[in-house]
Amino acid sequence: MPLQEQHQIISVDDHLVEHPCVWVDRLPTRWHEDAPQIRDVNGSQLWHYNGERFPTIGLNAVAGKPREEWGVDPVRYEDMIPGCYDPAMRVKDMDVDGVHAALCFPSFPGFAGSTFFRGKDKELARLCIQAWNDFYIDEWCATAPDRYIPLGMVPFWDIDAAVAEAERLVSKGARTLSFPDTTSVFGLPSFHTDHWDPLWQLCSDADLPVSLHFGAGGYVPGFSFSGAPFAPKTMKSKAAPFAVAIAVFATNSWWTTVDLLLSGKLQQFPNLKFSLAEGGIGWVPYMLERTDFTWERHRYYQDIDFDARPSELFHQHFWTCFIDDDHGVESRHKIGVDRIMLESDFPHSDSNWPNCRKRAAEALAAVPDDEVAMIAETNARNLFHFPRSD
Numbered sequence: 001m002p003l004q005e006q007h008q009i010i011s012v013d014d015h016l017v018e019h020p021c022v023w024v025d026r027l028p029t030r031w032h033e034d035a036p037q038i039r040d041v042n043g044s045q046l047w048h049y050n051g052e053r054f055p056t057i058g059l060n061a062v063a064g065k066p067r068e069e070w071g072v073d074p075v076r077y078e079d080m081i082p083g084c085y086d087p088a089m090r091v092k093d094m095d096v097d098g099v100h101a102a103l104c105f106p107s108f109p110g111f112a113g114s115t116f117f118r119g120k121d122k123e124l125a126r127l128c129i130q131a132w133n134d135f136y137i138d139e140w141c142a143t144a145p146d147r148y149i150p151l152g153m154v155p156f157w158d159i160d161a162a163v164a165e166a167e168r169l170v171s172k173g174a175r176t177l178s179f180p181d182t183t184s185v186f187g188l189p190s191f192h193t194d195h196w197d198p199l200w201q202l203c204s205d206a207d208l209p210v211s212l213h214f215g216a217g218g219y220v221p222g223f224s225f226s227g228a229p230f231a232p233k234t235m236k237s238k239a240a241p242f243a244v245a246i247a248v249f250a251t252n253s254w255w256t257t258v259d260l261l262l263s264g265k266l267q268q269f270p271n272l273k274f275s276l277a278e279g280g281i282g283w284v285p286y287m288l289e290r291t292d293f294t295w296e297r298h299r300y301y302q303d304i305d306f307d308a309r310p311s312e313l314f315h316q317h318f319w320t321c322f323i324d325d326d327h328g329v330e331s332r333h334k335i336g337v338d339r340i341m342l343e344s345d346f347p348h349s350d351s352n353w354p355n356c357r358k359r360a361a362e363a364l365a366a367v368p369d370d371e372v373a374m375i376a377e378t379n380a381r382n383l384f385h386f387p388r389s390d
Helices: 087-097 122-143 159-172 197-206 242-247 250-261 284-298 310-317 326-330 356-363 369-384
Strands: 009-015 037-041 044-049 052-054 099-105 176-178 210-213 274-277 318-322 340-342
Touching (some): 009 356, 122 159, 250 274, 250 310
Parallel strands (some): 210 274, 274 318
Antiparallel strands (some): 044 052
């Protein structure tokens, strides 16, 4: 098999479950009553924040459980393996899995902070974003600096505060910024406006890639509305099973990519880089073909760049990753071998843990060794400026 021991797998999409004291340990005392905290409710451990209760979805922490025991019901910490919420134990789980380093996205805040966007007190929300960033970089990543890629979020509902926090993150050594994969769903300006230019300029100047995790914009087809496992009881029609949403997750990344390709911002900020997290790769060749087709026919009268071919912009500005995508691997040269990375998605239900390395070896069995090295490790190290340690 071409995946050899010397290849250190980098997962660019993992997740952590915040321990109960992340925010109360970091926020001023005056905020403790409204700060995110775990409370026991009828035998379940649920997050409470700013006067509201938030369900925790069991599928977010199923590592180590038989599939027959999976479900969306809230899960207690003692029902999770410790690697979900303990960074030292996570390293041991990564060793078992043959994964050397991981980029971990939040759980309770949403992948890019959408929970705090919906919070009533925006000053508290901003402080919660900052507290999570300090927790992840100073506590989680500091446990094993050569095993965790530093990431941060910004209070994206306030562009000035977002830029200020991004500047702070750069000074703290963040290697990427988690951002909503769409902003219009929140009622905020779209990617086609100048509203986000100060943030794009900072990310471009600092060579700070923007990680766009599917669903970070608060919308997942089949889930946010009729397919939601916590859909309102007043809905008239039968809700689709959550399996519909799980099957079409990647369509979020398709939508986001086309939106950015036709926004004009990639031409304006030539060093701006986007990493598409948990979106798969098999859809990319058709999406590029279709977007080029659309551009060729409609650029004469629409407000899109006349000269920049979308597929060429993609190969300059986007990186992708996959968990299990044989079709995508076969199409890797149309996607760009230097634009493909691996992900584990631990401890979510898409993860192959503890067999991620084994599955990656199977997927890459027919791929030349130099390409395996790029996909498994060096593409991620180069994008996120995360060199091997001595």
